[in-house]
Amino acid sequence: MSGADVLLLALGAVAVGAGALVVTTRHLVRAGLHLVVCLGAIAGLYLVLGAELVAWVQVLIYVGAVVILLLFAVMLTRAPIGPADDLDRAAWPAALVGAGSGLGLAALFVSAYGWRAVEVAEPGTAGLMGDRIFGSWVLPFEVVSVLLLAALIGAIVVSRPDIGAKDAKERAR
Amino acid sequence: MIRPVVPFVVAALLFGLGVYGVLRRRNAVLVLMAVELMLNAVNIVLVTADTTVRAAVRDAGLTHTGGVFALFVVVIAAAEVGVGLAVILQLYRLRDTVVVDDLDLDAEPEGAR
Numbered sequence: 001m002s003g004a005d006v007l008l009l010a011l012g013a014v015a016v017g018a019g020a021l022v023v024t025t026r027h028l029v030r031a032g033l034h035l036v037v038c039l040g041a042i043a044g045l046y047l048v049l050g051a052e053l054v055a056w057v058q059v060l061i062y063v064g065a066v067v068i069l070l071l072f073a074v075m076l077t078r079a080p081i082g083p084a085d086d087l088d089r090a091a092w093p094a095a096l097v098g099a100g101s102g103l104g105l106a107a108l109f110v111s112a113y114g115w116r117a118v119e120v121a122e123p124g125t126a127g128l129m130g131d132r133i134f135g136s137w138v139l140p141f142e143v144v145s146v147l148l149l150a151a152l153i154g155a156i157v158v159s160r161p162d163i164g165a166k167d168a169k170e171r172a173r
Numbered sequence: 174m175i176r177p178v179v180p181f182v183v184a185a186l187l188f189g190l191g192v193y194g195v196l197r198r199r200n201a202v203l204v205l206m207a208v209e210l211m212l213n214a215v216n217i218v219l220v221t222a223d224t225t226v227r228a229a230v231r232d233a234g235l236t237h238t239g240g241v242f243a244l245f246v247v248v249i250a251a252a253e254v255g256v257g258l259a260v261i262l263q264l265y266r267l268r269d270t271v272v273v274d275d276l277d278l279d280a281e282p283e284g285a286r
Contacts, residue, residue, distance in 0.1 A: 053240065147252060
């Protein structure tokens with residue numbers, strides 16, 4: 001066990017523990033805050049695994065933007081502030097499927113990799129990752145940017161009831 | 174030296190937690206949070222697999238592919254959250270609920286304009 005292994009184990013334990021709290025807590029706002037801890041621990045995992053740029057993007061986009069959006073949604077839908085009892089349905093089918101898929105995948109990974117150790121070579125710095133994205137993967141990169149634009153325009157159209165309402169009225173006439 | 178099995182098992186457990194959350198939760202915002210857990214589990218697998226195979230890939234132009242794919246997944250997750258939250262907020266405006274069990278998709282919304 002090297003120091004990196006201990007770090008991976010500790011960060012992984014934090015991530016799984018916070019993730020478990022996200023799906024079990026009865027406080028809506030606290031679920032969002034536990035998600036911050038979980039995603040932060042995952043960013044730490046990326047750093048130990050030598051994916052620097054992915055770690056910083058995780059902090060910026062997930063912890064910075066996605067969680068804020070989720071907390072906005074919690075507040076704009078007038079969620080209860082205290083504990084709520086009606087957040088969950090029956091536990092056992094979800095627990096069965098969730099534990100089955102989680103433990104099944106874990107067993108698959110353990111049987112595939114065992115206790116083998118690998119060297120961490122060449123961390124994925126911003127320069128190196130930029131080289132790859134704009135070298136081998138420039139076409140998927142452009143497609144993803146168009147997808148993001150389309151999704152944002154779609155979000156605006158969906159959330160504004162006045163867009164498209166006139167057409168519907170004309171059609172009704 | 175790292176043991177890749179540790180982050181792989183963490184990813185598998187997080188994915189299981191995400192599946193559990195999607196099936197268990199009734200509030201649409203909490204379902205979205207559980208989906209985020211699953212997407213992050215996939216990202217951990219991509220980054221760890223990239224670290225694992227990096228020593229074996231001799232072609233320098235093909236290393237760090239897992240990291241690039243993880244970045245793409247992050248972008249798609251951001252798009253998914255944007256559209257998902259717009260749908261949830263519109264749902265709340267029209268039906269006054271975000272509980273997915275209570276939704277009757279055939280019903281005529283009362284507040285429809």
